Amino acid sequence: MMTESQTQVKERAREVVSRLKLEYPDSACSLTYSTSHELLVATILSAQCTDARVNQTTPGLFEKYKTPHEFAYADLAALSQDIHSCGYHNQKARSIIGASLRIVEDYQGNIPDSLTELVSLPGVGRKTANCVLGECFGKPAMVIDTHMVRIMNLLGFTTSRKPDQIERELMKIFDRPDWVVLTHMIIDHGRAVCIARRPQCGNCVLADICPSAAL
Numbered sequence: 045m046m047t048e049s050q051t052q053v054k055e056r057a058r059e060v061v062s063r064l065k066l067e068y069p070d071s072a073c074s075l076t077y078s079t080s081h082e083l084l085v086a087t088i089l090s091a092q093c094t095d096a097r098v099n100q101t102t103p104g105l106f107e108k109y110k111t112p113h114e115f116a117y118a119d120l121a122a123l124s125q126d127i128h129s130c131g132y133h134n135q136k137a138r139s140i141i142g143a144s145l146r147i148v149e150d151y152q153g154n155i156p157d158s159l160t161e162l163v164s165l166p167g168v169g170r171k172t173a174n175c176v177l178g179e180c181f182g183k184p185a186m187v188i189d190t191h192m193v194r195i196m197n198l199l200g201f202t203t204s205r206k207p208d209q210i211e212r213e214l215m216k217i218f219d220r221p222d223w224v225v226l227t228h229m230i231i232d233h234g235r236a237v238c239i240a241r242r243p244q245c246g247n248c249v250l251a252d253i254c255p256s257a258a259l
Contacts, residue, residue: 064229071228080155080180087172115144139167178224186223191234198256
């Protein structure tokens with residue numbers, strides 16, 4: 045693909061979004077939750093773990109610990125065992141308890157709705173914070189997961205592997221109203237077609253506008 049102007053890059057980005065919306069009209073967050081705190085917990089659990097595994101764990105977890113207060117004052121060893129199947133269970137249990145304690149003590153049990161406040165919580169990085177902001181508070185936010193890193197590189201919208209840098213670059217390219225749904229659609233596309241070890245470029249709706257397509 046020839047060198048593009050910034051205007052051409054943005055036009056191609058809009059075309060990517062347009063095609064993905066037609067291909068994945070029902071794209072949404074794949075984590076199961078009913079409150080903002082539950083999503084916070086689920087997203088912490090999703091680090092280095094599949095969403096499917098998290099969704100197998102959280103029904104029982106949210107039945108046992110129903111409020112931020114119950115998570116905040118949970119027994120560390122017990123919580124660690126409850127989330128053992130999600131991996132890194134000791135670290136994640138400490139993060140969940142630490143974040144919940146801050147939420148209870150500093151925010152009266154309510155999840156803060158700003159990036160700065162969210163990333164100040166133990167175990168909460170930009171990925172988790174942006175997920176909560178976009179899903180629960182309707183704020184333009186972009187989650188950079190492994191699918192986004194890989195596919196945005198393939199599409200030529202970034203050459204970085206650093207999530208924070210990719211986030212900044214993509215926010216300049218894609219329209220703000222599309223930030224939240226873009227991640228969900230890219231995840232769906234990465235699971236269904238642009239699979240890491242065996243991309244199906246012949247079946248990809250983006251193939252003709254993807255500089256990495258093997259046609």
